[in-house]
Amino acid sequence: MIEIKKICKKDVPALFEDSDFWNHPFLSVSKHRLYAHSKNPNCGNDDVVLLLAYLNNELVGYMGVFIDKIILDNTEDKIGWLSTWWVHPKTKGSGIGREILDTMYSLNQGKIGISQFTPSAKRVYDKSGYFVTLKENHGIKAVLRSNLSFVVPKLLPWTSKIKKGIDTMDAVLNFGINFKLNIQKSFIKRELKNVTLEYLNIIDNEVLNIVNKFNKNHISPKDASFFEWLKAYFWVQEAPLLELTNKNKYEFSIYDKSFNVYYIKVIENKACIGFLVLQKRNHVAKLLFSYYDTTKDSKVMANIIKLQSIVQDTREIICYDESICNELRKSNVFLYKTKKDKHSIISKTFGKDNFDDITMNFGDGDCSFA
Template sequence: MISLQTYNKSQLKELVISERFRQFPFCPISVHRAQSHISNPAAGDEDTLLILAFEQQDLAGYIGILPDMINKAQQTVKTGWLSTIFVHPGYRGKKIAQQLLQKACDEYLGHIIITEFTPEAGNMYMKSNLFIPKESLQGRAYYFRSDLHKILPVKNKKWSNFKPALKILDDGINAYVKIMHRTSSHAFQKFEIIKSLDEESAIFISTNQTYNSFNRNTAEISWITGYPWILNRQPYEPADYQFSAFDKKFEYVFIKIYTGAVLSTVLMLSVRNGTAKLYFAFGSKGKDAGVSAQILDAYIRKENISILISFDQEVNKHLDKIRTLYKKDRQRHFLMHKNLDQVLGNNFGFNVAAGDGDAVFT
């Protein structure tokens, strides 16, 4: 017999400090991710953030939901992003994932959105007949450095035997790329790199929200950067946690771009182990997108970052003109529950940025 237990902010806070939590055979949520959920400005006191599935008294699986607000005209509609779903292998075949999914949808009246899901999970969502696909974000991954000694052994273990030779090849390619880049000159506008919001950028974002389906503001950006889901590696990690919790390096970066002495654009990125992701571009776009692309190029090369992933179409038009080792198309897929789609209506334009949803934390 499968039973489901829901946890709101206060219940989740109690759970992660309990002896019961420490005795679970596998971890359903990291402590710092729980703190992030609890601190979410869009989360109400009674909103369900985590659902655990038990067979008798044994933990069998879990699903996490990240509350959010979607904008429709002058109103907001409470929604939830599915952020995790996992069933222990010992309990699979009992339709526990389907029960967790249905319960999450019931808790939010069907106002559920999903992104960054695996093909297997996507098949389950579509087979439930609860969701419809929404327009995907189109982007690109720009490769600035060669990392064959890291990439090839992951794809095929046979390459592990050649890592020293691949490392030498990488060093040679990257040295050549660095020399070639020095031959090009850019007339940059003034820009500044900061690792957390300062007063100037916070005020700027407050008057230059994303103005899309979610209108990200200063309070939300401060919450995202103040409560990351990934921390730099610690000596003790959650046992058998299936989602990102720690890594060698993870940080948020803001690039402040000035026109003359006036702040005109703020770019927000994450950098994780040599991969940078552009999440938001606050402020001027259009003609300034070319400047943003040039400054991103300079930042990426200065910090020896290997890959930049961007879904900003205007910035990408200019990044496409910059010399890189390789460019690869990327897509971010979205599924929306039919109930939410009906509430929003046929004329609603689902307009999202790369930083919207749970993906901004990973």
């Protein structure tokens, strides 16, 4: 018999203290992710944050959801962005995966979306008949340094056995590359001679004004409470001793050797001209949100991202901001650049199938957190 148990925001404190739940052979959520849901300013006490699936009284699957607010056709609505979905392989053919999806759809009155997904998950979403395409964002992956230690094991999993050798190859290649980047760094600094940066943990009124000025048509306009929450409750925690953690109990992001989100206030000639939200996880930087005048300041923003990436030993930059992508494409600091595509879908329940009039940032949905 299949049973689906819902965990609402109000249930989080009790689940947090349930030792049996945390000692289960696999994790359905991490403690810090669960706690973050309980602090989500857009999540009500009765909103679902997690579904637990049982087959014959055995926990065999789960689905997580991130509650957010969106604006479509000038109307604000609540949405649940599906953030995790996993079922035990032994349940294949039981229909429990579809049961989890149907339950989440029903509990949210059909108002759900997915901001990123694997090809296999996409096939299931398509088969459900619930969704339409929300956005197909086209961006860039700009590679600054050799990153074989990340790329090769993804393509050839067996090479994880020779990780030390691949790391050595990266080190050798990057020795010469770093010499080149250090020279280029000085030229970028000259172009930013009138620019001052402030690194924030909460946004001030100047930044909020910039955000409000340049968030027109955004599907999910962000406010001060969102940015304060995002900075305070990472879903991925830094774990220098990663190999000693319980990360293998969870199928999704839980720890990594380095993880941070930077709030960068950009000031030129004593005036705030922009705000960048940049995530860095290990050697990869992602531009989550950007607020600035695209007609005249895109080069400044791109230079800031390049300079920080050089200084931080970043190897790859991923960006979907069209104006900044154009500047990155023109730059000669990179080894190479490739196209990046990000697809998102949304429920037909919202009654809309053309989303050309809205902007979806890389960080919208659950993409800011992992």
